[in-house]
Amino acid sequence: MRTGIATVCLSGTLKEKMQACAIAGFDGIEIFEQDLVTTPLAPEDVRKMAADLGLTLDLYQPFRDFDSVPEDLLAANLRRAGAKFRLMSRLGMDTILVCSNVATASIDSDDLRAEQLGRLAELAGDHGVKVAYEALAWGKYVNDYEHAHRLVDAVDHPNLGTCLDSFHILSRDWDTAPIEAFSPEKIFFVQVADAPKLSLDVLSWSRHYRVFPGEGQFELAKFMGHVVRAGYTGPVSLEVFNDVFRQSDVERTAVDAMRSLIWLEEQSAKWLESNAPVLSAAGAAGAVAGGPAAPGRRRYPMELATLPQVAEPAGYNFAEVKAVDTAGLETVLGQLGFGFNGRHRTKDVQLWTMGHARVIVNEAAPGSVGAPAIAALGFDVDSPVIASARAQQLKAPVVPRKSQANEEVFQGFAAPDSTEIFLCQGSPDGTAAWTHEFGEGLEVPAADEPAVIDHVNLAQPWQHFDEAVLFYTSALALQPQPFAEVPSPTGLVRSQVMLTEDRSVRLVLNLAPLIQQDGASTSDRSGHRTTYQEHIAFAVDDLVATARACQARGLEFLQIPANYYEDLDARFGLEPDFLATLQELNLLYDFDTDGEFLHFYTATVGSVFFEMVERRGGYDGYGAPNAPVRHAVQYDHQQRRNA
Amino acid sequence: MRTGIATVCLSGTLKEKMQACAIAGFDGIEIFEQDLVTTPLAPEDVRKMAADLGLTLDLYQPFRDFDSVPEDLLAANLRRAGAKFRLMSRLGMDTILVCSNVATASIDSDDLRAEQLGRLAELAGDHGVKVAYEALAWGKYVNDYEHAHRLVDAVDHPNLGTCLDSFHILSRDWDTAPIEAFSPEKIFFVQVADAPKLSLDVLSWSRHYRVFPGEGQFELAKFMGHVVRAGYTGPVSLEVFNDVFRQSDVERTAVDAMRSLIWLEEQSAKWLESNAPVLSAAGAAGAVAGGPAAPGRRRYPMELATLPQVAEPAGYNFAEVKAVDTAGLETVLGQLGFGFNGRHRTKDVQLWTMGHARVIVNEAAPGSVGAPAIAALGFDVDSPVIASARAQQLKAPVVPRKSQANEEVFQGFAAPDSTEIFLCQGSPDGTAAWTHEFGEGLEVPAADEPAVIDHVNLAQPWQHFDEAVLFYTSALALQPQPFAEVPSPTGLVRSQVMLTEDRSVRLVLNLAPLIQQDGASTSDRSGHRTTYQEHIAFAVDDLVATARACQARGLEFLQIPANYYEDLDARFGLEPDFLATLQELNLLYDFDTDGEFLHFYTATVGSVFFEMVERRGGYDGYGAPNAPVRHAVQYDHQQRRNA
Known part of the structure; x- marks a missing residue:
């Protein structure tokens, strides 16, 4: 052609x-x-x-x-x-x-x-x-x-x-x-x-x-x-x-x-x-x-070139968060129930795991990055080599992971928002081979904590939003869903879900408002000045139990206003005990014809926060009706920090 | 109400x-x-x-x-x-x-x-x-x-x-x-x-x-x-x-x-x-x-409050350009045919005039502003006191002009883009009383140079564009016209003309693209970082003669590409001599059922340039078909300056 x-x-x-x-x-x-x-x-x-x-x-x-x-x-x-x-x-x-x-x-x-x-x-x-x-x-x-x-x-x-x-x-x-x-x-x-x-x-x-x-x-x-x-x-x-x-x-x-x-x-x-x-x-x-x-x-007379064929990814292999000072991240991960699996033998990175949810904490050199931010995502694919070849034919900029002898070489490329995307060899039991490179030896799946990464939410620069949709569609075989718009105190946030057919990968691209307040412009992620917060969400089986455990470990939850629970009651007529539990633990709730959704957010560390979710029945959303509450509370915190 | x-x-x-x-x-x-x-x-x-x-x-x-x-x-x-x-x-x-x-x-x-x-x-x-x-x-x-x-x-x-x-x-x-x-x-x-x-x-x-x-x-x-x-x-x-x-x-x-x-x-x-x-x-x-x-x-039971009533302004009284180093502005004004009418007796400002077109050059204190920019506009109104009262009832932020005894006190306010707007007492013969405060004494209208300010073109911050339209409509009795969009190498420019019924005041509000190139964001005018250029246009009776005189004085015209004249010929089939004159002098041309328009632009000084126009017949536009040429040439110059 x-x-x-x-x-x-x-x-x-x-x-x-x-x-x-x-x-x-x-x-x-x-x-x-x-x-x-x-x-x-x-x-x-x-x-x-x-x-x-x-x-x-x-x-x-x-x-x-x-x-x-x-x-x-x-x-x-x-x-x-x-x-x-x-x-x-x-x-x-x-x-x-x-x-x-x-x-x-x-x-x-x-x-x-x-x-x-x-x-x-x-x-x-x-x-x-x-x-x-x-x-x-x-x-x-x-x-x-x-x-x-x-x-x-x-x-x-x-x-x-x-x-x-x-x-x-x-x-x-x-x-x-x-x-x-x-x-x-x-x-x-x-x-x-x-x-x-x-x-x-x-x-x-x-x-x-x-x-x-x-x-x-x-x-x-x-x-x-x-x-x-x-x-x-x-x-x-x-x-x-x-x-x-x-x-x-x-x-x-x-x-x-x-x-x-x-x-x-x-x-x-x-x-x-x-x-x-x-x-x-x-x-x-x-x-x-x-x-x-x-x-x-x-x-036909027109010749149509082919690309290396890939199936959709089987799941998230890991998410990587980067910071010069990683203490805040370590504290929150520990309070969430993540276990510290040691430091990498040659790199300044830590591995934290909870079930099959793996978070790499990258100890960046001073001055190299600003506040803690999501830096990379790893996806399980059938063949990293084929998937990488496809991505390169699609002109994805390559970002090879530096590695020593006997270490796994990740094939990777930079997404339009500059997040690094790594292609990992998935394994049938959900483990990752590279974890043996960390001090604590081979990861042992904790049967009692079946957590996985449910979704990751990335802020997109406004001038690369459409590019990002095509990028994830073509290079990673994710499917774009109809977009939604969520009000926030600083404007409407356009939210574009990209996912696999089986929902093992859910990626949310958010186009955040450009201006925080008059004259105080935000910027794209590559400039490390974004004020729009990104997050990683983990799915668990019993959110109430998880929340109680997190509470016991001293986690700082995002505080949900009492007015929210009154409105929830007006809308859904929930059981009083259940409503009281939600309110006590700062849990949010959504309900639709497919099922129920319970979730909570942590306070923000740098420009990153975490979410824990429980999907009941066939619930396929992200609690969109609750997003304005999250935005408002986070904005309020930010205003008070700036004051 | x-x-x-x-x-x-x-x-x-x-x-x-x-x-x-x-x-x-x-x-x-x-x-x-x-x-x-x-x-x-x-x-x-x-x-x-x-x-x-x-x-x-x-x-x-x-x-x-x-x-x-x-x-x-x-x-x-x-x-x-x-x-x-x-x-x-x-x-x-x-x-x-x-x-x-x-x-x-x-x-x-x-x-x-x-x-x-x-x-x-x-x-x-x-x-x-x-x-x-x-x-x-x-x-x-x-x-x-x-x-x-x-x-x-x-x-x-x-x-x-x-x-x-x-x-x-x-x-x-x-x-x-x-x-x-x-x-x-x-x-x-x-x-x-x-x-x-x-x-x-x-x-x-x-x-x-x-x-x-x-x-x-x-x-x-x-x-x-x-x-x-x-x-x-x-x-x-x-x-x-x-x-x-x-x-x-x-x-x-x-x-x-x-x-x-x-x-x-x-x-x-x-x-x-x-x-x-x-x-x-x-x-x-x-x-x-x-x-x-x-x-x-x-x-009727509902009481409706009234505002001080004003007629539309009778014309521009002056335009003010501000710079720390005013040498470039002085050179261009002199080459355009403006006469230096002296310095103000108490302020660091110069008066330059050509016919009834008055330009004040404000010698700003070092560090107070960046590159030369349009800082203020004066409008002739019936009663500055009444017009100022109206503007204040409409919540226009007041910016009183500092003045000494025996000097004219201008009533003024800040427009949404931070341009200062001053209300001046018009006079039937088009002179301005305040000019006697300048060294050369009372201004004498030059009968042989009937230039006036034809229009002024201001860049608007994107978040205050609608506000600006209402501001000029309500406070200054200008009428918004249907807006146009003009392509430029950095994106579409939205152009909103505001004018008086008799066309004695034409003000063009331009919403310029936000981003110059990837990551290099522009900003609003108050931040003095805008890369979108603004200009003041003067109308004369014989543009060809004016252009020849400017050429003789060494003016640097904006250079119009030869391709433009070929296209002009293809579109209008102009007389070869006339076309040659246009091309020789870097004049632009437009034609519609109302009349003809000839104009040229100067090179840019800081973020300001000047335009000279001649309106033939009832031509009521601004040469919009030529705007992309101007944008492209200015962009090209800017790129070469930055290189």
Whole structure:
């Protein structure tokens, strides 16, 4: 699959964008007109720079408001087109995007449109240019890709074809199956964009909220499957208008974009393998003649590369917390019931365990980090080597774990929020082989404390939130759930759960409000200045007993207001004894049709706190109705600490 | 008019919110349930604190999903209501908001609803509570305020009334005139919110994008006019769910909120004065019996306070630029054709003039400010004293200009972005009396240089953008225009023009992208770290001649790429000589059906640059199509400076 990206997806100057696209490994780019108009580079310089960078210049765009106009306006439009065709010749480009008229269309006639597009194709032919005509979702008369294609067919000129843009098609819920019947030589270009499903006017949706494939909710693999079946072999190019990407670091965004295409390529191949063609072989160019094509990607002219295949992780292997002064963390872990399993024989890290829940306490060098924070997560996978190879093909930045002879080498990479993710060899009994590297010898599962890591909650920098969703989806095979929004005293917190089918891994990505109070900005985690707190939650079988034991060990619980318990009673009508126990132990409670949820929080150490949970029945949530209470109490503590 | 605000409008803890509301001068507040549930304060403490702060507790809210349910669910709902009524008794509150059922309604029968609401009213009566029933815009069966009111009428119980929320009514485009026919004793509560007109599902619109009155596009004065005519005398309370306000400084937001109600009160009185009642006197409670009420606010039971009245400003009196090292500014002003009119006799400021365009260069003390920046704007008004009184009633923070004997005392206040705004006595011939305080004596208008300040472009901190719109609307009588979005290499810039009817004052508020590149955050102007550049534009009669003169004086123009002129030619087909002149002088050009626009920019000094413009015909814009070119070139310069 030839990969491409429109320069409008990225921040910076044209030069910076081109460099970033080359670094990220794109085959080619679309030049967005505004980027050319505003660059000090001459067209010839752009052409040379692209060639030097190994980038093809695949599409010049957009050319707007051409068709469905009176003759005098058509003449002006043809003059305008001529100027752009000459410019393209200087750029060495041969394809231009012409989108259906929005602003100046005044005559609704397909005959007239065909005639006018024919004249444009004629002029384009004189300049050796191919016109890719696209139906904008909000085009005045042409807003349906099949309509655009019928016009192309009617004109039947070698210099006129169609451009298929997944946003314009899927935002309108058009069926994509008819694409398969298109002649591949008439599909001049394919643009892909994903988007969250929004009930917003389609123009605003398109201009602000597009995301890269895998970051939204469109069925892009299916769209691409139909395109591949049609026999298209040209570039598959990203055109993503997104307010955040436009103001984020250009090189990171380009890598995020490339990752999305690599992932889409794999997903498209999978879709093709598991979906029989919907059309006869006649419509599926490249398929073997003589009957319906059998499933399988090798039958189509477009080659789709594969990735190393991984199953979803089997569970958390460990969570690592880092601090210069680890005393506070050690105290809390001990009070929670964790046992100290010794120090690593060569590294300044401690191992704390409770059942199969393992926490590594990393004694950081002074000055290297700020307050205690979550630094790394280990996941049990079938094959760390394969999973690491997949992650690297998906352009995950590698962070090898330093190790001595006879020590386990962890394969690892950095997540978009800079948390280090390590791939560990899982074992059937839930133990971890590397624990023998710690002083106390091989870990012995404590049968009486069947605790596990239930979920981990990470704060995400606002400019990398969508990137993080795609990252965990593609590299770690976690599935994004519908997001929730939770009020806090400093604003709404967007909460995105990523999980495995069997719920053995639950990861919660939180996009916290940007500003604490006027002028006091927070920052992303890499800057170690975040004021949004992260946490690790452990699941136990009997939370009340655990809480009592923790209380006996002197744990400082997050204090839950009395008003909360009154409201709980009003909402659920709980047994008085049970309610009294909850209140006495500062436990929170939730109930839904699947089951019940009991949990409590510790006080915060640095920017980390811990949670203990008990899931009863099939409860699958995280106590979201209680999150505002936690936020408010934590905020209150923070304000008092700052005062 | 009694003023109120829901605690959900603000950031922080309940205690912080209450303090901020008291400081801002609200009469009362609505307690949003989540704020009570999450506070460590006992209900009795909340009651006492409110009393100590002089705040009434006007409404407890929300109570959700009560009506249209089967009997078993009704029993649970009544139990839940009883708990809340007892809580309200401890809070000393007598009114609760019950909104129409969204989630659990399953029986669509007005008879059943009336019966169920009747039972709720009966229970409320036992606790001395009044139930204000509100139709949510997305209520399952009840989503129309007249429907809710018919139910209230049908129940006819003294403890059941209606709550009118402007968002739920105006977002659905319901006619507000029928409100006048409501019995005032059945309107238990009135909530006001404004909003921009969005094509978004109404729930998302409501939960994220509400703004304070005057910051959106709803016809709130008309809504309030009908409410006042109905004879309502209770609180007019803000209920504004806004993602930005929720994460902004609580005291500033509370003042912004209060300003919006003060302004709404005035606008409502004006609407009543200029609109005759639409209903007969019988429906207009409080009107004099015996015929239709004459226009005039004194006829209605609700008293509406007035503000000092001001006309829109007649023009810019001056613009002030501040720097520790003013050499760069002086050079550019001289090259632009400004004359140095001397130093102030007691202050470290210089006066530069060109025609009626006056620029004050403030020589700041070392360390007091960073790079050169726009510090103040002076506006010509009929009466600075009256205008200042109005601004102060609208809670504008006063910034008196220090002055000696015999010097003009400027009335001034700080705008939300911290720019100082001064009110000056205009003169019919466009001169300014204060200029005699400068060394060169009284200013003599230069007849051959009829330059004026055309517009000023200020960067706005993202968290105070809506506040700024209301501020300039209410305090300075400027009118907001529909906003535009301009692409820049660092993201989209939201551009909001505020102007006077006669265009003698044009002020452009720009909400710039937050992040320059990854991790390199900009900040608001008060932090003096903004990288978004601001500018002052001067209008002249013959821009080509001015540009040639500037060129001769050695001015460094912003260099416009050659590609821009090719595109200009493709778009407009300009005369070759004219196009050559534009390109030679780095002039930009725009054309629309109203006229033509020529302009150029200077290089940037600190965070300030200047623009010279010529408006031909009735051109009323700002060359928006050229803004991306400016942004790209400025960004490129900045990158090279930083490299």
